[in-house]
Amino acid sequence: MLTIKTLSTRARLPLKAPHRLALATLAPRSFAFCHTFGLTVWIALADGNGWSLILPGLLLLLWPAVAYLHAARAQDSKHAEFKNLLCDSLLFGVWCSVLDFYVLATLCIGLACFMNNMVVGGPRRMAASMALFAGGALGWSALAGVDFRPYVSAGVDIYQGAGAVVYFLAIAQVMYGQNRKIGRSMGEIKYQNRVFHALLDLGVVANRASNIHTLLDDALKHLHADFPEYGFAVFLQERSRPEVTRYAAVAGLRLHPEDERRLGSLLATLHEPPTDAGTLELSETAVGEPLYATPMAGRLSSYDGWLIVSAPKLDGALERMLTLCVDQLAAATENKLLHLALKETAERDGLTGLYNRGFFESVLQLSIEGKTQPPGLEFAVLMMDVDGLKKVNDHYGHVAGDQFITTVTERLKMQCRETDILARYGGDEFVILFPSADLAAPNRVAELIRTHLEGQRCVITSQHGKPVEVELRLSLGSASSTEVPAQEVLALADHRMYEDKTQRRRQRALG
Numbered sequence: 157m158l159t160i161k162t163l164s165t166r167a168r169l170p171l172k173a174p175h176r177l178a179l180a181t182l183a184p185r186s187f188a189f190c191h192t193f194g195l196t197v198w199i200a201l202a203d204g205n206g207w208s209l210i211l212p213g214l215l216l217l218l219w220p221a222v223a224y225l226h227a228a229r230a231q232d233s234k235h236a237e238f239k240n241l242l243c244d245s246l247l248f249g250v251w252c253s254v255l256d257f258y259v260l261a262t263l264c265i266g267l268a269c270f271m272n273n274m275v276v277g278g279p280r281r282m283a284a285s286m287a288l289f290a291g292g293a294l295g296w297s298a299l300a301g302v303d304f305r306p307y308v309s310a311g312v313d314i315y316q317g318a319g320a321v322v323y324f325l326a327i328a329q330v331m332y333g334q335n336r337k338i339g340r341s342m343g344e345i346k347y348q349n350r351v352f353h354a355l356l357d358l359g360v361v362a363n364r365a366s367n368i369h370t371l372l373d374d375a376l377k378h379l380h381a382d383f384p385e386y387g388f389a390v391f392l393q394e395r396s397r398p399e400v401t402r403y404a405a406v407a408g409l410r411l412h413p414e415d416e417r418r419l420g421s422l423l424a425t426l427h428e429p430p431t432d433a434g435t436l437e438l439s440e441t442a443v444g445e446p447l448y449a450t451p452m453a454g455r456l457s458s459y460d461g462w463l464i465v466s467a468p469k470l471d472g473a474l475e476r477m478l479t480l481c482v483d484q485l486a487a488a489t490e491n492k493l494l495h496l497a498l499k500e501t502a503e504r505d506g507l508t509g510l511y512n513r514g515f516f517e518s519v520l521q522l523s524i525e526g527k528t529q530p531p532g533l534e535f536a537v538l539m540m541d542v543d544g545l546k547k548v549n550d551h552y553g554h555v556a557g558d559q560f561i562t563t564v565t566e567r568l569k570m571q572c573r574e575t576d577i578l579a580r581y582g583g584d585e586f587v588i589l590f591p592s593a594d595l596a597a598p599n600r601v602a603e604l605i606r607t608h609l610e611g612q613r614c615v616i617t618s619q620h621g622k623p624v625e626v627e628l629r630l631s632l633g634s635a636s637s638t639e640v641p642a643q644e645v646l647a648l649a650d651h652r653m654y655e656d657k658t659q660r661r662r663q664r665a666l667g
């Protein structure tokens with residue numbers, strides 16, 4: 157069964173364009189065999205032995221077609237053509253014997269066979285060609301007898317010499333064509349390598365970037381380093397809020413003010429649905445280099461974006477490179493946006509936008525580890541509890557209670573520095589972590605709160621739509637790692653906050 161299947165597969169092997177070597181040798185081989193046939197006819201007529209040579213010579217004319225079909229049907233057409241070249245040597249060896257070793261023809265034909273095999277397969281294949289040529293000549297001589305006729309006539313010499321010149325020039329032309337093709341292929345491979353490298357770079361950059369600005373900036377720097385002959389720019393804007401969320405980066409793009417204006421007006425039209433036109437030319441820039449823009453159409457879920465390149469001209473290779481880079485850049489941006497959104501959701505409190513308790517506890521843990529390992533960095537904490545939230549909820553409704561919490565948040569933020577980590581710890585509890593600080597830091601902020609927040613009035617809206625005024629009061633407790641072991645700092649601050657609350661309740665009860 158298996159054998160039948162294999163045979164039928166072979167029998168149905170379709171004709172395909174053979175390897176370029178087989179294509180390239182078709183014309184010179186046809187010429188060489190036709191020319192040798194002409195030589196045979198000439199010698200046969202000169203000798204008067206006519207059809208005894210011409211008929212077998214006609215068979216010789218079929219060989220170029222047979223060789224071509226052999227290469228076209230073979231699985232490995234290049235290898236088949238190597239075999240054809242060796243067969244040439246064998247056939248020509250036989251034929252040189254048939255022509256009684258006419259010297260000029262034997263030399264030219266032999267040289268052509270050896271050279272062809274040397275060019276494609278090096279000295280070993282040339283040695284094989286020599287052996288087959290000699291074997292063909294000697295074998296035929298042994299079968300049909302040896303005759304040696306070194307010279308026929310001046311006319312045949314001229315015919316043979318001219319044919320050899322044409323043949324060698326044709327071979328030179330074939331080699332030149334092959335070299336050019338190889339040169340072009342090398343150029344394409346180098347370009348593809350650079351594209352591949354640039355895509356890898358974009359992947360690495362996307363992983364490292366902490367935000368979209370860094371991602372786009374680094375991506376374009378790498379792209380420009382991989383393709384210094386082009387300048388690049390990228391624009392992104394959120395589809396629903398184009399004026400609000402917008403990113404841009406430029407690398408190696410020297411823009412005239414006029415061009416910047418043109419790009420500006422392009423940006424203004426970005427919210428329109430991008431076309432399917434692929435890469436568009438944005439008309440010539442003032443410095444003479446045209447700008448081309450590839451839209452990220454459909455590749456980003458909530459953003460519109462363009463990758464812009466300045467290049468002398470837009471060819472197929474550049475267009476393919478831009479499409480691949482846009483795909484990669486869009487995928488990296490989409491991933492980063494998703495990652496940042498998830499991070500934001502995981503770290504932030506939904507109502508206030510402050511860090512949530514989970515994030516605070518992870519940062520507190522880092523501070524505890526920082527204190528317990530050399531050089532033992534100190535940290536401090538300020539716990540805060542808003543008084544009276546329950547009353548606000550009960551009297552004015554939960555929406556008013558939410559307003560109360562967000563107002564407190566805004567006012568607390570105003571008292572914090574960039575490095576302070578302000579978090580919502582629970583319903584009406586807030587906490588600030590002061591990394592690399594001692595007790596002076598929370599005491600300073602507590603002082604500010606007592607001065608600027610305590611007793612201040614804030615306006616909220618009751619469930620009946622009426623504005624009502626409530627007083628801000630906070631219980632505070634601070635502690636630092638200079639006072640107790642790092643793991644106990646938060647508990648100490650909490651304890652002090654409750655002491656403060658109790659004391660204030662007592663004072664209010666007395667007052």
Ligand SMILES: Nc1nc2c(ncn2[C@@H]2O[C@H](COP(=O)(O)OP(=O)(O)OP(=O)(O)O)[C@@H](O)[C@H]2O)c(=O)[nH]1
Nearest residue numbers: 541542543544545546547549554555557558583584
């Ligand atoms: N509106 C609103 N209320 C909340 C939220 N989270 C917790 N609360 C409410 O806040 C109240 C907190 O109660 P308490 O701890 O007694 O707070 P308080 O009334 O300020 O009393 P003290 O803190 O003891 O002064 C509870 O009624 C919770 O339901 C929130 O996100 N929004």
